[in-house]
Amino acid sequence: MNYQQARWASKECLEPLVFELGKAGRRGATLPPKIPAGVKIPESLIRKELELPELSEPEIVRHYTRLSQMNYGVDSGFYPLGSCTMKYNPKISEELAALETAACIHPYQAEETVQGALELMYKLERHLAEIAGVARVCLHPSAGAHGEFLGMLLARAYHKSKGKERTEVVVPDSAHGTNFASAAMAGYNVVVVPSNARGRVDIEALRKAVSKRTAALMLTNPNTLGLFEDEILEIAEIVHGVGGLLYYDGANLNGILGKTRPGDMGFDIVHFNLHKTFATPHGGGGPGAGPVGVTRKLEKFLPMPVVEFDPKRKRYRLDYDRPQSVGKIKGFYGNFGVLVKAYAYIMQMGAQGLREVTEAAVLNANYIMRKLLDVEGYEIKFDQSGPCKHEVVFSAEPMKNKWGVKAHFVAKRLLDFGMHSPTYYFPPIVPEALMIEPTETEPKEELDRFIAALKEIADEAKTNPEKLLGAPTATAIGRLDETKASREPILSWRAYKKRVAHA
């Protein structure tokens, strides 16, 4: 299969901004001639002028269609972005979330009128608790890092209730960057522990790192190298031994669904990414959902409100009577639309289905791992004796040393094959890292295409590195000047106008 992305461009630039299109006076929507009687808008909120683009409906539709053609998502093709779990999002979840009864309800409606929504949240919570092996789950956090932050707040509330002053949180060096940030934001000092030669947490270092000051250890299992932390029980003992809590980062939950549970491993706080594991749409900027589950002893600290079921009146209700709660961390009850999609996914899959999800995800990653080990230019730095889990981290260092081609060239050239690149340069403990997570929703042919593409790229690196240095060429936008982009970013239309004015 050959790939060529659409490219809409004028002489000066790609598809103009919507503000630069249209003509004065054009309208794409019909608005009522005046504000209906009885609707009172505060004087301070009424605007005299609106600086909105003026396009007709066809112009708007074509503009966004052109942009979409120059975009790439999991609906376009393979998206092996490691740690992100870019699995296909089933369309049925979209349909259900778009139902009027899901999309057009208001969070402050009387509880009797939204029993279905409350039931959905209650049952989603029960399912997640079962999957993770915890007592209760809070659905409010609306992003992964938001959930991490809540996890830290819960740890803080717990230790405070015990009258203990705990000031440190331990994080492995392979951890996702948000872990360090969330701990710091919650006021903790961060202590980093290194990984050993097998790619797992160095137990000796961990022993020295924990103390009576340790509030928690944040861990992902399988870890960011795609390896299962097989000493997790000992790790749990070390942390619990000093009275600390064990926090689970759910980024890699796709690797263990139905096979083992964080709660059973000893984790006290378990975090989920619904936009990863539970197939809700995943794009930078959200909306996402990062629910957090806890063991019984931490339940009383969960944010309010909690959905409870009243068996006498056979009704679901929102419980705000939680005196030891850490408070409210989100407006209303979380990203409801996302919760609907996650619930729909769990219901479609069922317990057996979720088990098969993990089996296929792990199998796909291992298939790629074994096939790629035979390809010159790529190697695995850590443990290759056993299987990896649902993702595998390769290093393009051989390619760099032999032919001078680095990981990001591989990533960019891959775009020319109509595939998104893997995560690169993460985790930072692997040089020239390429973190590949195929997920379970890819057919074998797609995996073979991917392996063939990586092999072809390695061949090109050996025989014709020039070609790689110019990649990508089949995409709407070619090679970017990344250094300039990171030094002089233009992030808003206002900033763009200023820059153009000064040019």
Added chain:
Amino acid sequence: MKGTDGTGVVEKALELGAKPVSPGRAVDALRVLKRLKLEFELITYPAEMGADEAREAGIEGRTIGKIVSKKTTAEDTKQAARGMLAEGVELILFAGGDGTAIDLIDAVGTRVPLLGVPTGVKMHSAVFANTPEAAGEVAARFLREGLPLREAEVMDIDEEAYRQNRLSAKLKGFAKVPYEPAMVQATKEASTGYELADQKAIARWVFELMEKGRIYVLGPGTTTRAVAEELGIYDSTLLGVDLIKNYKLVAKDVNEEQILQAVGGKLATIIVSPIGRQGFILGRGNQQISPEVVMEVGKENILVIAAPQKLSSTPTLKVDTGDTKLDEVFRGYIKVITGYRQSRMVKII
């Protein structure tokens, strides 16, 4: 800085040490520049001090200076450096050992960035890249896009002691060396990517941890200097050991005797930073902090501070106090402060 804006023409300089060193490695580094198609002007010194290597790597360079081939001395190295500085080079890429590094900072100090191509001669200074290829790559990136600079230790090994199988090093000074912030930033700790900023963050936290009435023994280095500056002390010594109490400098460049007198029977903390390429926290460059001092203060009162940039080039640390039993006590993991309210477990081997 010379160079034409917009066309990417930049300059570099190449020189080799006064003593004959493995020219092959210098050529390897230069070959990388050629392979990366870097557009730059090469200025070099005659014959075996650079011109030969440049030719072998296939790079056209402009040769300045005069030497007597096969009879070059340290003075030639210094002249070369001064000449290149006068030419306005952006970077001096050198192949050699600690001796060459010392000659270079003697001649130009930190007025022009240096980068060492590792040549297999003893290199205790922290100015060397890990491999000749890495030297080429960092040089290329530095010239093409710019890279931040850090102050790296230049060490002087006591040759006499070395020949008698004792390793005794002195901290001679610091050189300005380019480093790659992206790689360091990738550690995801709270690193700004820029060593100066990270050192300031460390200093901020150390300041918050300081107690009144306690004596602080501040070892040499740029990170400990940042701590002093955070306290408003701008005349601490970079190469010596200073004493701080109640946020004030009470003594500068003290010797072992003076330290013992100051800390004897009192509450004290020693603050040190890794020195040199192997990351010695005790025994190299800070011998004033002797085994006696360490035992008087107590191991638990030793605070090790290091910016992530330093740790990325020296991922394990060492001690060599001269007292093997004391050294043994330090082996294993210690907590190193790497930022504001951030620390990392690092192994002392």
